[in-house]
Amino acid sequence: MRCTIQISASLLAGACLLTGCKITPAEPQPALLTNMSPAVKVELQQAIVELIGGQPVKLADNAFATRHQLFIEQAILRDEKGLPIMGRHSQPAILLELQQADNQCRLSHPASGNSVALVNSQCQPAATPEQ
Template identity: 75%
Template sequence: MKRRLLLSTSLLAGACLLAGCKMTTAEPQPARLTNMSPEIKAELQQAIIELIGGEKVKLADTAFADSHQLFIERAILRDPQGLPIMGRHSQPAILLELQQADNQCLLSHPASGRSVALTKSNCQLSAVTSD
């Protein structure tokens, strides 16, 4: 009887450990986009608004194609002659990163620690080079 109880307990503990291993998520890794379309660009713009606020940003068709990082600078207000109003600004650029975890593309804002899942975008892991 004790042997059967010990065996049952061991099997149950083993099953719980295996289930726990499957429930863990992979650590997000740097990624880059494998495709760009107006629909994907709109999804990226909406994710950026969700992460940092503000209005829709202008994105190049090559955003996240060659790098997992994107720096966004605030627009400089200009007068009718094209000169900056109130001189130069000193606001730092905003860093966003494209990541992949469990075959899911994520747009991440490292400064806040927040990320948004991208459902329409396809990405692949990107080799990160150290400079």
């Protein structure tokens, strides 16, 4: 009886280990966008609003095509003469990163730890610099 319990416990532990390996999500890796289109640009803009709030930002057609990071600076309010209102601002730029995990693109806001899945976007792993 005792041998049967030990074998059952060993099998259960082995099954848990194997199952744990299967359901553990892959670690997100830096990625580059491979299919920029108007629909993808809108999806990125909506994801940015979801992550950091505010109005949709203007994105270049090559956003995330050569770098997995994007820095967004807050607009400086200007008066009718084009001069900054209240002088310069000291707001830091907001960092966003394109990542891929389990063959899915995600836009990540590292400062908050939040990310948004991108369903229309296709990406590939970014080349990592040699050490």
